[in-house]
Amino acid sequence: MKLPAIQFYPGDWHRDPGIRTLSMHDRGVWLELLLLMHESDQRGVLVLNGRPMSDSEIARAIGLDNQTFNQTLTTLLTSGVASREPNTGALMNRRMVRDEELRKVRTECGKKGGNPRLVNQIQTTTVNQIQTPSSSSSSSSSNTPIVPKGDERGVQSKLVLEIPEPELSKDEFANEIFSLYPRKDGKAEALKAIVAAFKLIPPLELRVKVCEYAKAVALWPESEKQFVPWCQKWMNKKRWLDDLAAWVRKSNSKETIEALKLKLAQHPGNRDWVGFNAATAKREDIDAFWKLDREIKQMEKTI
Numbered sequence: 477m478k479l480p481a482i483q484f485y486p487g488d489w490h491r492d493p494g495i496r497t498l499s500m501h502d503r504g505v506w507l508e509l510l511l512l513m514h515e516s517d518q519r520g521v522l523v524l525n526g527r528p529m530s531d532s533e534i535a536r537a538i539g540l541d542n543q544t545f546n547q548t549l550t551t552l553l554t555s556g557v558a559s560r561e562p563n564t565g566a567l568m569n570r571r572m573v574r575d576e577e578l579r580k581v582r583t584e585c586g587k588k589g590g591n592p593r594l595v596n597q598i599q600t601t602t603v604n605q606i607q608t609p610s611s612s613s614s615s616s617s618s619n620t621p622i623v624p625k626g627d628e629r630g631v632q633s634k635l636v637l638e639i640p641e642p643e644l645s646k647d648e649f650a651n652e653i654f655s656l657y658p659r660k661d662g663k664a665e666a667l668k669a670i671v672a673a674f675k676l677i678p679p680l681e682l683r684v685k686v687c688e689y690a691k692a693v694a695l696w697p698e699s700e701k702q703f704v705p706w707c708q709k710w711m712n713k714k715r716w717l718d719d720l721a722a723w724v725r726k727s728n729s730k731e732t733i734e735a736l737k738l739k740l741a742q743h744p745g746n747r748d749w750v751g752f753n754a755a756t757a758k759r760e761d762i763d764a765f766w767k768l769d770r771e772i773k774q775m776e777k778t779i
Contacts, residue, residue: 482514483575494557505548506557508538513569520572521561528566556720562691570720574684581680646671649679656686657707658693666707673711685716692723699739699768740768 489495495503512534513520522529529537535545549567552558561568644652650670654663673682693704705715740746744758745765 479514479519482511492557494555497555498551498557502548502551505538505540505545506552509534509552509558509567510569510572512537513567513572518566519576520570520574521566521568523564523566528561528564534567556724562694570688574681577684578680644679646674646679649674649683653679653683653686654707656683656690657710658690658701659704659706662706662708666711669708669711673714673716676714677716682716688720689715689723692720695724697771699771737772740765740772743768 495506498506509522513522516523517526522534524533531546531549532542534549535542538545540548549558553560559568559570560566647667650667653670654660654666657666670682677685689710693701705713741748743761743765745761745763
């Protein structure tokens with residue numbers, strides 16, 4: 477469904493540090509891209525006929541030559557303003573995708589009766605209606621309670637609002653969110669922490685945040701994925717409030733490479749390490765050492 481208007485928050489635009497670092501030209505290009513994403517079949521993601529739009533197609537769509545657009549696109553991606561969809565590589569805006577998901581959920585809830593908190597509430601109303609002879613009173617199919625003439629006691633009728641239960645309970649939502657989190661240790665305590673977090677952030681928004689975090693972690697170097705905190709700690713520290721840039725790991729940063737080299741020097745599978753013991757060395761440690769060594773060399777090539 478095409479929406480006639482786009483949600484735009486001037487305050488968020490001006491406060492965003494990524495936007496602030498852009499030139500006026502790059503800001504204008506990003507705004508044009510946002511308008512294209514709004515009109516896209518997959519709102520928030522640049523797709524055309526069910527496939528990701530190529531960079532050259534996007535450049536033509538906004539009236540730029542390939543070289544100028546590629547320079548601007550590189551700036552947008554490195555500053556964290558624009559993103560690529562992990563599975564397809566399509567250009568996307570995280571905020572628009574998140575808002576679209578929430579819009580769809582709210583639309584479905586509206587079709588089913590609105591606020592799930594009103595489920596099974598009973599509203600008691602008192603009706604004091606005197607039946608009078610008229611053409612409109614002859615209908616016997618009306619559901620409105622009628623009080624016979626002369627009866628001043630009134631009638632109390634119970635109206636049950638038949639609003640369906642929400643699709644997922646808190647516990648079910650917590651289990652779904654835990655299944656999306658990139659580390660599976662300590663499930664019992666994690667579920668308690670997730671339910672507790674629902675008091676601070678709506679479940680749907682928390683699910684979106686966890687999905688974004690999981691996607692970011694999927695792009696981390698294998699050597700850094702061991703540092704993913706337990707889900708319980710992530711929730712207790714309110715990590716959903718983090719800037720998305722804090723979840724990005726630059727595999728080609730000099731600091732990361734130096735840290736990995738230090739780890740490699742003291743690796744239990746390193747035959748040159750002073751603590752290496754050929755008699756007790758495990759084959760998996762040696763294999764892990766060479767895997768890490770190859771990863772570091774590959775990272776050095778990208779600097």
